[in-house]
Amino acid sequence: MKNLFFGASKNILLILYLLFLAFPLLWVLSLSFKSSMEIYSGIPNLIPLAPTTQNYYSVFFDQNILKSMSNSFIVGIISSIGVVLISIPASYSLVRYKTYLNKGILGWILVSQIFPVILIMVPLYMILRNLGLTDSLYGLSIVYIVWTLPFVLWMMQGYVKAIPIELEEAALIDGASRRQVIFKVIMPLLLPGIAASALFAFITAWNEFFFALVLMKSQDLITLPVDLARFTGMEGQARTGPLAAASIIATIPSLIIFSIIQKWFTSGLVSGAVKE
Amino acid sequence: MIQKKSYSSFDINQLKLLIPVLIPVIVLSVFPLIRGIYLGFTDYRLGSPIQFNGFDNYVNMLNDIYFWKSFQVGFLWTFIVTFLQIILGLGLAVLLNSKMRLTKLSRVIILIPWAMPPIIRGIMWKLMYDVDSGVFNYLLIDMGIINQPINWLNSFEWAIPSIIVVGVWGEMPKAAIFILAGLQTMSKNLFEAARLDGANAWQEFRYIILPHLKPVLAAVISLSFIWNFNTFGLVWVLTQGGPGGTTRLPMLAAYEEAFRYGNVGYAAAIGNVVVIAVSVALYFYLRHQFKQRLV
Incomplete structure (x- = not known):
């Protein structure tokens, strides 16, 4: 009872x-x-x-949300490919070598979580302007690559740790070069980690607001969250319905991707060091 | 031959693999951060030369009521949201960890607020809080609890509670998922042993689950505290810091200083104070949590 x-x-x-x-x-x-x-x-x-x-209908044709959606999509794709490409060799080297560089990178991963974005915003803006990368989808993508890097490195090195070193030694004895070891032996075993990282980077870029708000100025280069935030700024009764529709459209990709990566995501965070 | 057990100071092969990461990190993260911290000690305004002014910004802050107000709001928001999201997240995680019919469905549903772009979280709740068409006013008037629609986000009394609800709603699933992951590393034997010894549900929670979760909870609380203190987009969409600065969190204050008034030096100084305030709060919290280990 x-x-x-x-x-x-x-x-x-x-x-x-x-x-x-x-x-x-x-x-x-x-x-x-x-x-x-x-x-x-x-x-x-x-x-x-x-x-x-x-x-x-009104969101797609009167508000032309397709433009900002495709901007968000492009930025998401570039940054997820970018972050994966640079973090594969990096996470490998962080697990297989133990030098002061490891401590430096680890320190940066932790510190980057504590400092508010506002501190780096203005200097970052000035650097990007000197490089001609403000108000540019490439510039924004590069910022997102750096922004997602701490988490991706953290997650990926967990996956590298799980790969037995004997596999590599066997390949080296068979005469493979270091490059071949990374691309032919390690990469295939890292695929789940790579997929999770890529999806994570995509969704971070898709959801991000602050950098996009400050760095992008032209109306036809703004990303979806900035577009929608502007949309809410314009008060008026007729907007409630379209705003609701736009919110649903913006949420769907995030929901789908999140339901795919959720498991890897949390286990990657929690384990990290486990799995012998 | 591959793995070096002891730390060597440097390895050229590792550097080669790390270069693609190091360059963007140094140029776009480390350098701007150091520069940003430095700007907090200058009188830099957009468009004019940068001049070092020592601690002037911080002295000015002492007399700046807007600054004090935003920190007050910031701490209030951060403590309440973090507290509620951990308590509710813990409850949800414990429920999800026990086998129930709804657990599969629940795991999909809890993703909703988490996955959503923070801007959209704000927009959705803004639609629900709306004076004329918002669902809360409808229901409360229907049930006869209120006579007049309340302008939730624009009222001095209701603005803060209203955004806190949204904050908890958005952050609680994250806490629940991480706590759940911690719960799932516990062995079943522990529970069986406790049952055999006649422990009830509360004792089981208090003496077995909680101690086991201590490190996970400490991590989740610390991270949530930092994230909540640095909230920007959500509140930006909901209230823009209004009415009359009631919901102006430190990040909104710093954003306004920098990008509306052009006081970049002062905005950076606010950022520096935020870092120090958050670090001090976390230091005391973690020291309290891990006292035994530190001794």
Whole structure:
């Protein structure tokens, strides 16, 4: 009897949690299919009485969200490829060599988490301007590469550690060069880590707001979060529906990618050093 | 031949592999950071020359009510959001760790706030808090709890509680997932032994789960504290720091100083104070947590 009570109350508790967590998305999803008349009708239905796709139409054709979406997509792709390419040899070298450089990099990984972005923002802006990389999708991508690097390096070196050193020694004895060892032996074994890192970098770029807000000025180069933030700035009743639709569109890629990487992500963070 | 057990000072082969990482990190992270810290000791304004002015910025801060106000709001926000997200996240993690019918579905649902771009979190809640079309006003009026719609994000009393709810909603899943990962490293035997000894659910939690989670919790609390203190985008979208600076967190204050008023030196000085404040808070917290080990 007591167990039954505990079981039931646990379930109720969990349902309350889930309602709290899911409700905003459900509500906004519902808003996105309502006409503005229904939105302001004063009847809070979760299921729209007269569903319409007008808001989505207006987001794509009147607001031209496609431009900022494709900018976000380009930046996400460049930065995820970039960060993976440079972190494969780097994470390998961090595991296989033990020098003062390791301490330097580790120190940087920790320090980079503590300092607020505002401190580096202005100097970063000036450096990028000198390089001609402000208001440029490449410039923004490079910033994101550096920005995601601490986490990617941390995660990747966990994967490298799990690779038995005997495999490499065998390859070296067979006459393989160091380059061949990295690309032919290590890389294939790192694929899960590479995939997780790439997706993580993509989603970080897709979600990021502050750098994009400061570094990008031209209307046709801004990324999706900045575009949507500007969109909210413009008050007015007619905007609620399109804004809801735009929020849903921006959330979908993040949700899909997150559900894929979630497992690797947390185990990568927590283990890091485990797995012999 | 490959692995060197002891630290050598330097290895040219390692440097070759690290160069592609070192160059961007030094140019775009280490250098700007050092430069930024230095700017906090100058009177730099956008467009004018940079001049070292020692501790002038910090002396000015002492008399700057906007600065004090934003730090007050910053600490209030950070303590409450971190506290609630850890408590609620811990509860959620424990629930998810026990076998229940809903666990599979739950693991998808808790991703929703976490995965979402922070800007979108803000937009969604802004739509729900809306005076005319927001769901909260509808429901509360419907239930007869309030007569007039409340302008949640624009009211002096409600703005802070309103953004805190959004902050907890957005950050709690992250805490829950990390705590859950910590819980899953516990061996089942521990629980069985405790049951055999007649421990009830609370005792099990208090004497077995909590001690085991101590290091994970310390890490999650520290990171959340830093992240929450540095919140920007979410509150930027929700209130822009208003009404009347009630929700102006330190990062919003620094952003305004730098990019609205052009006081880059002063903004950097605020950044420096944030780093020191956060470090001091974490130092005391971690020292308290790991006292035994430090002795």
